[in-house]
Amino acid sequence: MYVRHRSGTDIALLMGLVHIILANGWEDRKMLEERTYGHEEMREVAGAYTPEVVSDITGVSKEDLHRIAKTLADNRPGTIIWAMGQTQHTNGTAVVRASCLLQLTLGNMGKLGGGANVFRGHDQIQGATDVGADPSSLPGYYGLDEGAWKHWANVWGVSVEYLQSRFKNKKMMEDKGLTVARWYEAVLLDPKELGQDVGVKAVIYWGHSSNSISQMDRLKKALDKVELIVDIDPFVTNTAVLPDRKDGVYLLPAGTIYESIGSATNSNRQVQWRPQIVKPVWEAREDYDILLDFAERLGFKKELAKNSKYGAWKRETLAEDLLREINLGIRGIGYVGQTPERLKRQQNWAHTFQINTQRAEGGPVNGEYWGLPWPCWSDKHPGTPILYDISKSVANGGLPFRLRWGPKAPDEKSLYAAVDIRGSKAPNPDYGPGKAYGTDLTGQPIEEALAEGLAPWGNGRARIKAWNIPDPVPTHREPIHSPRPDLIAKYPTYDDVKNHWRVPTLFKSLQKPDWVKEYPIILTSGRQVEFEGGGASERASWWLVELNDMYCEIHPKLANDYGIKNGGWMIIESPPDLDAKPSMIKVKARVTRRVGPDTVFLPFHWGGFLEGKSLEQKFPEGTVPYGLGESANTVTNYGYDIVTQMQETKTGLCRIKKA
Amino acid sequence: MALTTARMKFYIDAKRCIECGGCEVACKNENNVPQGIARIRVVTVNEGQPGETNIAVPCMHCSKAPCVAVCPVDALYHRPDGIVHVNKETCIGCGYCLYACPFGAPQFPKGEPFGARGVMDKCTYCAGGPDEPFSEKERKFYGSNRIAEGKLPMCASICSTKALVAGDAEEVAKVVRARVAARGSGGGAWGWETAYPAGPRF
Numbered sequence: 001m002y003v004r005h006r007s008g009t010d011i012a013l014l015m016g017l018v019h020i021i022l023a024n025g026w027e028d029r030k031m032l033e034e035r036t037y038g039h040e041e042m043r044e045v046a047g048a049y050t051p052e053v054v055s056d057i058t059g060v061s062k063e064d065l066h067r068i069a070k071t072l073a074d075n076r077p078g079t080i081i082w083a084m085g086q087t088q089h090t091n092g093t094a095v096v097r098a099s100c101l102l103q104l105t106l107g108n109m110g111k112l113g114g115g116a117n118v119f120r121g122h123d124q125i126q127g128a129t130d131v132g133a134d135p136s137s138l139p140g141y142y143g144l145d146e147g148a149w150k151h152w153a154n155v156w157g158v159s160v161e162y163l164q165s166r167f168k169n170k171k172m173m174e175d176k177g178l179t180v181a182r183w184y185e186a187v188l189l190d191p192k193e194l195g196q197d198v199g200v201k202a203v204i205y206w207g208h209s210s211n212s213i214s215q216m217d218r219l220k221k222a223l224d225k226v227e228l229i230v231d232i233d234p235f236v237t238n239t240a241v242l243p244d245r246k247d248g249v250y251l252l253p254a255g256t257i258y259e260s261i262g263s264a265t266n267s268n269r270q271v272q273w274r275p276q277i278v279k280p281v282w283e284a285r286e287d288y289d290i291l292l293d294f295a296e297r298l299g300f301k302k303e304l305a306k307n308s309k310y311g312a313w314k315r316e317t318l319a320e321d322l323l324r325e326i327n328l329g330i331r332g333i334g335y336v337g338q339t340p341e342r343l344k345r346q347q348n349w350a351h352t353f354q355i356n357t358q359r360a361e362g363g364p365v366n367g368e369y370w371g372l373p374w375p376c377w378s379d380k381h382p383g384t385p386i387l388y389d390i391s392k393s394v395a396n397g398g399l400p401f402r403l404r405w406g407p408k409a410p411d412e413k414s415l416y417a418a419v420d421i422r423g424s425k426a427p428n429p430d431y432g433p434g435k436a437y438g439t440d441l442t443g444q445p446i447e448e449a450l451a452e453g454l455a456p457w458g459n460g461r462a463r464i465k466a467w468n469i470p471d472p473v474p475t476h477r478e479p480i481h482s483p484r485p486d487l488i489a490k491y492p493t494y495d496d497v498k499n500h501w502r503v504p505t506l507f508k509s510l511q512k513p514d515w516v517k518e519y520p521i522i523l524t525s526g527r528q529v530e531f532e533g534g535g536a537s538e539r540a541s542w543w544l545v546e547l548n549d550m551y552c553e554i555h556p557k558l559a560n561d562y563g564i565k566n567g568g569w570m571i572i573e574s575p576p577d578l579d580a581k582p583s584m585i586k587v588k589a590r591v592t593r594r595v596g597p598d599t600v601f602l603p604f605h606w607g608g609f610l611e612g613k614s615l616e617q618k619f620p621e622g623t624v625p626y627g628l629g630e631s632a633n634t635v636t637n638y639g640y641d642i643v644t645q646m647q648e649t650k651t652g653l654c655r656i657k658k659a
Numbered sequence: 660m661a662l663t664t665a666r667m668k669f670y671i672d673a674k675r676c677i678e679c680g681g682c683e684v685a686c687k688n689e690n691n692v693p694q695g696i697a698r699i700r701v702v703t704v705n706e707g708q709p710g711e712t713n714i715a716v717p718c719m720h721c722s723k724a725p726c727v728a729v730c731p732v733d734a735l736y737h738r739p740d741g742i743v744h745v746n747k748e749t750c751i752g753c754g755y756c757l758y759a760c761p762f763g764a765p766q767f768p769k770g771e772p773f774g775a776r777g778v779m780d781k782c783t784y785c786a787g788g789p790d791e792p793f794s795e796k797e798r799k800f801y802g803s804n805r806i807a808e809g810k811l812p813m814c815a816s817i818c819s820t821k822a823l824v825a826g827d828a829e830e831v832a833k834v835v836r837a838r839v840a841a842r843g844s845g846g847g848a849w850g851w852e853t854a855y856p857a858g859p860r861f
Binding site for chain 2: 541543544592594595
């Protein structure tokens, strides 16, 4: 069955399903009671999401809601899959949590064929997150506190004092950084408004396309104003051509993945070794070489490489040595066992893996799971193919929930799971976490836990109620740009946050019930399956461009109401945001029933046009892509997730007209 | 293994295609097909509605190919392995094949004055043409010859969901049977009966 709900109402939909499942007694009581914390509070919250209420919020009929719930209950285990549709919302974190709650309620967690599975946008995003591209953490999710810095100083063989000398002060060192979604505000705003003393003066883009980020007009202003722009990419990206400036922009051509070597981690936490297929062509260089030059010139290469336990940054073995450093340092989530040797061996014996179990049968990698999915606790561990599966021992790829928040919740309830991991030798389940398993570089605490059949991180409960983030149990909140003024009153968004990842972030003050009067149509955005990210590589393909133009998907009814024809030009205007100026794009209409009559959809891969004007003349000679088009993110609306600051590009408002 | 002549077929699994366009792009890149000519194209039916289906349509290299039957100059012919080729030096561009083909496979350069069609171009099953394999002439007129290299057509090689399967009839039939068995319903072998009806081979 296919059900289309109003964009931005995911939590109402998910909690509505939880409501129906609980009301009918279809929940997995054993899972909720033995392995979760706070399910009583979920019952309370879900109680309000009756089919009537949910139907009104989401636009999904009561009958369909019942059918979905019944289908999920009758077909267990089932999985929930999403890409950015759940995350790119002002309450994106809560939406994802609601999906997890639904799966816990159904007992679908920790099971083959179950789980809550996000598809990352492209190759290696998971790996980049794991090694600390997230500005709130050092590599391996250790955070930024003193203990985290101490651990990594230990791994790198340097002193914490030396590391601190690279920062203005200790506070800056331990404070979450600017995000890619908002960095430009730190160029534009008065430093007094920022969570740091000075504004941003230089920006380095590395393999990232700025047209995948919203608020294009603000971004352009910042790119015009910032002192230095460095764009490292195989292609000339949007970042290079957006600003109106003659100098201060440096393009460093980088090799593609085929021209480099190293490990990559996919969404399923599987790590694979990638050999170099060809040497970088033309003037392109491998990322490693560019990185080493930066380290040298920024003045920290000597000190950081000096005591490196693996090879002191020797160029010939750098890819392997980097992974060995990850194996040594990232113990908290089990990046210990994915050594270069094991990954290369798996690559050579790929044919011995069973396609359904992902496990090797016989041969030199017998019993290993493909990609040694983390946690892979030691160089003998087979990897963990499914998170939180306690039907097998940890040494054999099983895993309980992590005991992350101590033995007791603030309400004094136990956070120890009330069920043993199969095959564990623990006298009782009140075990762990093992002492310093994340920072002890000898690996002894990990080995001890595994010998007992236990997880180094203990046997905890999944937090249905997360007491330390907004909306401990997810509740519906209307998008900032909501088409339903009546529901804004009932389900308002969050209060503004003054210092949210170092920049002020608006919620309530921008949620105006009147928006819908002038901007009556829901605007959502997403991907085309044949494009990736900012689309620089695809738009440079003569063959692929033939199939595509930048377009707007519009329902036949809406198109006819506005006199817009399939293939004809249309204009989309977004509400004024921080600049008090509406933005517009001019694109071709694609009349289709893939969207509902209240919504239009834009793919975000396009660039090279800005508000009706071509940027073609700004590309260096010979680098103009075959495909140029308006960027969806010129008109996607303002809005950021209350926890992660992920941009709200899935739900906005707009008005349209025939061009 | 018995020594018999292979019989090449396409299996277009209508239940698997996700309309990524990979086959279209790979075909053009491999064979240097000009813009405006589509040797394979993905057709979407019931777009945006329950039951939406995507079908990649190349030349099916039919057993009883209507194009071969109607060609007045015998420019179209079957190879012994069942692949249908067009000889571009014989073709007079009459367009009969275009009307005869149930799949819309024959392609003609567009935009010629007075409806002149030029010679026909179509999917070669990545098997080049009547000229010397790997010769400059073959490359220019027909594109690559992967079959002579012992490889499968490019579209089927890169299909990410394996919706497009190519190869010897017996091998392809095994894939179809396995999918039918796994699904407990049809194999979604779109166009199969039209292209490869039961009865004596071509």
